[in-house]
Amino acid sequence: MAKRSATTRMKGLPKKFFDRNDLFVAYRKAKQDVFQEKTQANRLAFSEYEKHLNANLETLHSRLTSRTVNWFRDLNFIGDVGFIPKDLHLASTASESESEPHFSQSDPDESWKRQIQAMGGENPTVSFRPMAAFTVDMYIVCTLWVNRVGAHLDACLDNTAKGSRLRRHQRSEETGTIGGLHLDAIGSFPPYYYAYKEWRDDGLKAIRLELEEDRKVIAITMDLTSFYHRIDAGFLLDDAFLEAVRFQELSGHDLTNEERLFTRQLVRAFANWGEEYADSSDAPCVGIPVGPSAPRVIANVLLAEFDQLVQQKLDPIYYARYVDDIFLVIRDHGQFNDGKDVLSHLCERIEPLDFNDDGQELHLKLRYAKDSQLVFQAKKQRIFALSGEIGHDLLDTIQSKIDEISSEWRLLPDLDVLETSPAARALAAGKRPNEDVNTLRKADDLSLNRLSFANLLRDHDQLLNYLPPSEWRSKRHEFYKFAERNVLSPSRVFGLVGYFPRLFGLAVACRDWKQAESLLKRTVRSLTTLKETTTLLTETKTSDTWKKFALTLGRVVHETLIQCYPLSGKKPSDARSVNLLAGQISELLGFESDSERLLIEQSRELFWTDLGRVPFKDGILGYMQIPKCPLPSWEGGIPDEQRERHAAIREFVKSVGQDVKKTRPLLLPTRPLSVAEITELDQSTVSDLTKLKKFVHAIRGTWVRPANDHEDGDWSTATRVTIGLGERKRQPRIAITSLAVGDSSWAMAAAGKPDLSASRYKCLTKLVNSIIKSKTRPDYVLLPELSVPRRWLPGIASKLLRQRISLIAGAEYRYDKSVVFNEAAIYLVDNRVGYASAHTVIWQQKGLPAHHEREELRSKFGLKLAEPQSSRCLKRVYNHFGFEFGTLICSELTDIEHRQIFRGQVDGLFVLSWNQDLESFGSLIESASLDVHCFMALVNNRKYGDSRVRAPYKDAWERERARIKGGMDDYFVIVELDIDAIRDFHSHQLPPLGDRAKFKPTPEGFKISKSRKRIPGT
Structure with missing residues (x-):
């Protein structure tokens, strides 16, 4: 392979091409982008860089704009290479003959030995994928290029390109032009999951619609071999490319000389990096690195002309591309006899697409990418001829295999079913590592295994947030053993080792030191077995790819050890155990750790730069005690363009009673506060929409709906708050729960030590999950007074809110020295800032205690309820x-003034109760439904029961809409509230009588609010 000259002189960029703010924004985005790449060890590097951020950015600016520019030739500036597993392939064995009976070996090590023996001396093959292990400076350069040049290229892609799309402002409704790059957003790209899900699900939906019309279709999925590593990025400045993608027309921009120069420098940097680690073949290119932001954009736009040709020449039913994964659906007119006919048809229609010399592979030869090798993998091409009911059956099979596992993300992790969940069953099934199920490309065995293990890890990570480690130690230890058997085995570890750091980190965070050691040794033992029994398909010049891979894994695992070290840990045994593990990582994986430095200090530095396992915002939210800041103060301040944002964050931090030092991590976050968390911390933002938008934009960097006098002007008064734009599409449904909470749990909360036991968690989890899985989806879930630990509330609410279900729950006491707060936590679906995933949290405090509550707090704990x-x-x-409703907490219902406030103002009144005087409260509910004249919903502790929904209907048999009591298990009932009917009734000048009357007459003095009034009968 002919190397490019490394001595070609290239002038530097003008100093004004980048300003201080450009570098600051690029750093913020690069930090988030790289944080999301779990296969790279870079958190410590970013943390160190951020200590002296301004000085480092100034040095970088000088390097990029120097007259003797050479950064693109300096590998010390660019960075190293890392290796991650790509493919483990087992050839067919004699034992797979149809004449042989099926035999399965449950022991993973024995199973591997048997598979090797059955191959008759032909070793399995393994291959690795080179990954970028860049310096922080190089990651910033990549993001700078994306912001200055790559964004214009991304604008040339249409909606068929789903993956690796940049965050942008909304498309202009007037002109239809694509929105500009969202520079204020924290990262460069939105989460991959939603785009990937759209790529897959829209294709399946298109197929199903055609089959329902009794039309035959051909569904094709395929991807390119070693896509990134066979791209020559030099095409970016080829006039043929710019013309093919209609660059000037679609981007509204001409590349300037400076932008062309910067692009040439970046391309040269990638070439120099690639030449150092490229294979020894005669390939015309060295590829682009996997991982940084710039290569993702480059790879995506390379196929822009292919997108256009497919749509123009094939007129497909559906076409979409997730980077290099193609999903194509065309009509079947009966001209195809086999897959070769289908591929030949594609080649006839799409000129750059053709078979290679032996007719086995498809090559894509784009006129502007002559030095790129674009080959579709024959073994990953899936072609389905679908028709009729059989086609429907296959789609159902595909969908069920995907949904069975992927749908688990909706639910709270259930301790009782972790080992028997669909994810666990998929991993324990014991399939060959290269065995595909009969589905589309991305539902193959390895993909489902990855999804399954990711789901299990997510569940265990969430449990760590909900429960003290001691409460679920046995379940956790069972999971480690399960992982050793089914994930870290020789046949599985190669494809799933990328998830090992998360598993190892879970053990570290829970102080399961022996288990962490065992997991590490098991992983190394399985990888050693693979190294000894497989043949490496060498794809790089590196002398020892296995050694480089071990070093890459060692860096990630060592960083995970630091990242997950318990911040609250002061036990001497912790430090000893961590140092022991660090030494084992060095010994087993060949990574030399910095054993001289105390790991606890590094862990706290990662926390304060929001790069640790625990997000910095958890400290702001009060879930943990924030350790002392170990970072030096910044010199030189921040760019002028960031001062308004910085001032807004300082205002927020002060408004929630926090030290202004905590502004810094919120300025450069990796996991910013959500909209719900912002409203939870600063309750004034619930009703002050202008303030909420300011804080959301400053803290999250997300787009917010522009100010509108009609929408923003009158959101609330002293007694009214409006949440959500638009009207609901149907009558509201509420889930009335019957949940038992013991007196011991009440006492522990009053003592400031909430009951976070596994048994209590399991009961609440089962109830919430059953509501989420209910075929009749409610709009609101009501939980009794003092029924939910505050630490669990955000997790429970988030699961419900993602399903568009709001939560109104009685939170356990908030303890503050000699007083406690009894509050209702109201989590409401909201869209006021401009998107549906924004939610609002409202805390409503109980004013005065019930008589029994006052006496119990005083006599047992010397406490009193906080002053109103x-x-x-x-x-x-x-x-x-x-939907207009109010909320009261238990004994507040006895205050006639409270009922007076809501009369004529609400459609429903929710009462959260812990009450044993059922007779008195029953009478109150019945009378309140008549004098407030609305739907009354009461939820009570199951210990006493009588949760109910009451309405002022004329006919007595209709008034009790639901009433539940007793039973040994927690349960719920869903009730629909006919608020249109009751508003219609209230809106009459005089109450309807006789047969026209659906409800009892309104009381004397009743007056409907303007917002509820409607024209009767409409």
């Missing part, structure tokens, strides 16, 4: 997408 706070104790009307 004017803002939090207000009994306000919540207008939620047109």
Whole structure:
């Protein structure tokens, strides 16, 4: 292979091409982009860089704009290469003959030996994928290029390109032009999952629609071999490329001389990096690195002309591309006899597409990418001829295999079913590592295994947030053993080792030191077995690819050890165990750790730069005690363009009673506060939409709906708050729960030590999951007074809110020295800032304690209920997408003034109760439904029961819409509230009588609010 000259002189960029803010923004985006890449060890490097951020960015600016520019030739500036597993392939064995009976060996090591023996001396083959292990400076350069040049190229792609698309502002409704690059967003790319899900699900939907019309279709999925590593990035400045993608027309931009120069420098940097580690074949290119942001954009736009040709020449039913994964659906007119006919048809229609000399592979020869090798993998091409009911059956099989596992993300992790969940069953099935199920390309065995293990890891990570480690130690240890058997075995570890750091980190965070050691040794033992029994398909010049891979894994695992070290840990045994593990990582994986430096200090530095396992925002939210800041103060301040944002974050930090030092991590976050968390911390933002938008934009960097006088002007009064734009599409449904909470749990919360036991968690989890899985989906879930530990509330609410279900729950006491706070936590679906995933949290405080509650707190704990706070104790009307309701906490219902506040103002009144005087409260509910004249919903502790929904219907048999009591298990009932009917009734000048009357007459003095009034009968 002919090397490019490394001595060609190239002038530097003008100093004004980048300003200080450009570098700051690029750093913020690069930090987030790289943080999401779990296969690279770079968190410590970013943390070190951020200590002296301004000085480092100034040095970088000088390097990029120097007259004697050479950064693109300096591998010390660019960085190293890392290796991750790519493919483990076992050839067919004699034992797979149809004449042989099936035999399965459950022991993973014995199973591997048997497979090797059955291959008759032909070793399995393994291959590795080179990955970028760049310096922080190089990651920033990549993001700079994306912001200055790559964004214009990305604008040339249409909606068929689903993956690796840049974050942009919304498309202009007036001109239809694509929105500009969202520079304020934290990262460069949105989460991959949603785009990938759209790529897959829209294709399946298109097929199903055609089959329903009794039309035959051909579905094709395929991808390119070693895509990134066979791209010559020099095509970027080829006029033929710019013309083919209609660059000037679609981007509205001409590349300047400086942008062309910067692009040439970046291309040269990638070439020099690639030449150092490229294979020894005569390939015309050295590829581009996997991992950084710039190569993702480059790889995506390379296929822009192919997207156009497919749509123009094939007129497909469906076509979409997730980077290099193609999903194509065309009509079947009966001209295809086999897959070769289908591929030949594609080649006839799409000129750059053709078979290679032996007719086995498809080559894509784009006129502007002559030095790139674009070959579709024959073994990953899937072609399905679908028709009729059989086609429907196959689609159902595909969908069920995907949904069975992927749907688990909706639910709270259930301790009782972790080992028997679909994810666990898929991993324990014991299939060959290269065995595909009969589905489309991305539902193959390896993909499902990865999804399964990712789901299990996510569940265990969530459990660590919900429960003290001691409460679920046995379940966790069972999971480690399960992973050793089914994930870290020789046949599975190669494809799933990328998830090992998360598993290892779980053990470290839980102080399971012996188990962490065992997991590490098991992984190394399986990898050693693979190295000894497989043949390496050498694809690089590196002398020892296995050694480089071990070093890459060692760096990641060592960084995970630091990242997951318990911040609250002061036990001497912790430090000893961590140092022992660090030494074992060095010994087993060949990585030399910095054993001289205390790992606890590095762990805290990662936390304060929001690069640790625990997000920095958890400290702001009060879930943990924030350790002392170990970072030096910044010199030189921040760019002028960031001062408004910085000032808004400082204002927020002060408003929630935090030290302004905590502004810095919020300025450069990897996991920023959500909209719900912002409203939870600063309750004034619930009603002050202008303030909420300011904080959301400053903290999250996300787009917010532009100010609108009609929408933003009158959101609330002292007694009314409006949440959500638009009207609801149907009558609201509420889930009335019957949940038992023991007196011991009440006492522990009052003592400031909430009951976070596994048994209690399991009961609540089963109830919430059953609501989420219910075929009749509610809009609101009501949980009794003092029923949910505050630490669990965000997790429970988030699962419900993702399904568009709001939560109104009685939170356990908030303990503050000699007083406790009894509050209702109201989590509401919201869209006021401009997107549906934004939610609002409202805390409504109980003003005065019930008599029994006052006596119990005083006599047992020397406590009293906190004095009423004017803002939090207000009994306000919540207008939620047109449904107007109020909330009271137990004994507040006995205050006639509270009922007076809501009369004529609400469609429903929710009462969260812990009450044993059922007779008195029963009478109150019945009378309140008549004098407030609305739907009354009460949820009570199952210990006493009588949760119910009551309405002022004329006919007595209709008034009790639901009433539940007793039973040994927690359960729920869903009730629909006919608010249109009751509003219609209230809107008459005089109450309807006789047969026209659906409800009892309104009480004397009743007056409907303007917002609820409607024209009767409409």
